[in-house]
Amino acid sequence: MDGGVINGSSSVCMIKLKSNDASIMISDLSKTSSSLSSCRFSKTMASLSSSAEAAAGVKQQQLSGDSFIRPHLRQLKPYQPILPFEVLSTRLGRKPEDIVKLDANENPYGPPPEVFEALGSLKFPYIYPDPESRTLRAALAHDSGLESEYILVGCGADELIDLIMRCVLEPGDSIVDCPPTFTMYEFDAAVNCGSVIKVPRKKDFSLDVVRITEVIEHEKPKIIFLTSPNNPDGSVISDDVLLKILELPILVVLDEAYIEFSGLGSKMEWVKKHENLIVLRTFSKRAGLAGLRVGYGAFPLSIIEFLWRAKQPYNVSVAAEVSACAALQNPDYLEKVKVALVQERERLYKLLKEVPFLNPYPSYSNFILCEVTAGRDAKKLKEDLAQMGVMIRHYSNKELKGYVRVSVGKPEQTDILMDCIGRLS
Numbered sequence: 158m159d160g161g162v163i164n165g166s167s168s169v170c171m172i173k174l175k176s177n178d179a180s181i182m183i184s185d186l187s188k189t190s191s192s193l194s195s196c197r198f199s200k201t202m203a204s205l206s207s208s209a210e211a212a213a214g215v216k217q218q219q220l221s222g223d224s225f226i227r228p229h230l231r232q233l234k235p236y237q238p239i240l241p242f243e244v245l246s247t248r249l250g251r252k253p254e255d256i257v258k259l260d261a262n263e264n265p266y267g268p269p270p271e272v273f274e275a276l277g278s279l280k281f282p283y284i285y286p287d288p289e290s291r292t293l294r295a296a297l298a299h300d301s302g303l304e305s306e307y308i309l310v311g312c313g314a315d316e317l318i319d320l321i322m323r324c325v326l327e328p329g330d331s332i333v334d335c336p337p338t339f340t341m342y343e344f345d346a347a348v349n350c351g352s353v354i355k356v357p358r359k360k361d362f363s364l365d366v367v368r369i370t371e372v373i374e375h376e377k378p379k380i381i382f383l384t385s386p387n388n389p390d391g392s393v394i395s396d397d398v399l400l401k402i403l404e405l406p407i408l409v410v411l412d413e414a415y416i417e418f419s420g421l422g423s424k425m426e427w428v429k430k431h432e433n434l435i436v437l438r439t440f441s442k443r444a445g446l447a448g449l450r451v452g453y454g455a456f457p458l459s460i461i462e463f464l465w466r467a468k469q470p471y472n473v474s475v476a477a478e479v480s481a482c483a484a485l486q487n488p489d490y491l492e493k494v495k496v497a498l499v500q501e502r503e504r505l506y507k508l509l510k511e512v513p514f515l516n517p518y519p520s521y522s523n524f525i526l527c528e529v530t531a532g533r534d535a536k537k538l539k540e541d542l543a544q545m546g547v548m549i550r551h552y553s554n555k556e557l558k559g560y561v562r563v564s565v566g567k568p569e570q571t572d573i574l575m576d577c578i579g580r581l582s
């Protein structure tokens with residue numbers, strides 16, 4: 158074997174010398190981090206005696222790459238994203254346009270024509286974007302009624318979730334997560350060295366406010382993530398409940414990624430009254446720009462200042478900013494698409510209700526969660542539909558084991574989905 162290795166899992170640090178195949182065991186160490194520093198020490202020692210080693214014909218030692226990675230990240234389970242369209246297409250042996258993609262809550266209508274025109278006539282793609290996304294923030298202020306100084310834009314709402322945690326969490330701090338919900342909160346907490354206190358939703362997917370209150374009072378978590386409408390069930394949080402949680406000593410991040418489909422107003426303006434409230438939104442759903450990655454958030458002024466300092470300067474690309482601005486120039490299109498999706502959601506709900514082995518939940522969003530009943534297997538249902546070119550979301554976590562989620566598509570996509578489900582009955 159060539160060079161030295163650190164074996165992080167057994168916490169033994171070893172340098173192996175090729176010339177005579179002699180192993181020097183440095184120490185047995187109980188902590189990976191101390192193992193790592195001991196090994197760096199050994200590496201330094203090894204380099205100091207390089208001339209002697211050279212004389213002995215010793216090859217340069219090497220540390221294995223994972224030994225450089227922070228210990229908490231070595232244990233991180235990778236996030237499981239959905240398959241890219243092209244990969245899916247190859248796997249299913251179908252052209253992308255022949256796949257009915259109802260698994261990721263994307264907006265099947267895409268953005269208004271202004272976006273394609275703006276992208277086709279980008280003047281300065283070779284110049285870095287505006288780090289403050291000034292044009293877009295001004296457009297968002299007009300769109301939302303909240304002044305642009307309260308608004309920060311990100312590479313998707315996803316980036317802002319991570320940025321908030323980077324600014325707020327010390328290693329060992331915790332967040333409150335209310336599953337089933339969007340799994341990025343849990344994932345980003347793990348990346349940011351935070352722990353997760355789970356307060357599961359009740360059977361009807363409403364928040365367990367009593368338990369949330371207890372946990373906040375006793376365990377002093379830093380942030381609670383609330384999603385309204387919630388992904389995956391589509392339920393919303395009432396103003397009363399939100400106000401109760403806002404009274405607690407915790408930073409509340411209200412994720413409104415799907416608010417446009419709810420018929421309710423956004424709470425963006427509430428950040429002026431509540432120092433502990435952040436509201437997140439996105440262009441991915443309302444404007445069909447998931448692929449261009451633009452999200453935004455409303456923050457109290459006392460918080461936004463630090464996000465500005467910590468964010469990557471060029472986090473929103475020229476293409477993303479131009480596209481989002483162009484989308485906001487056509488509010489009629491955005492409204493028409495939203496109305497079409499909400500109408501289709503109601504039609505889809507009625508159709509799913511008639512399926513003998515599905516129990517759909519009423520939704521305020523652009524997806525519908527269904528319990529798979531009558532002894533049917535949810536995973537098999539997803540796989541059977543995928544074979545027919547219809548993608549829906551299935552879950553492997555324990556809270557949602559017997560459930561599937563169907564995004565709302567165009568009417569013709571609903572028809573294909575229902576035809577395929579009918580063939581499985």
Ligand SMILES: Cc1ncc(COP(=O)(O)O)c(C=O)c1O
Pocket residue numbers: 261262312313314315316339384388412414438439440441447450451452
């Ligand atoms: C609740 C919720 N928040 C945020 C996001 C991510 O939004 P973006 O595409 O802007 O990163 C999603 C994406 O599905 C979501 O479901």
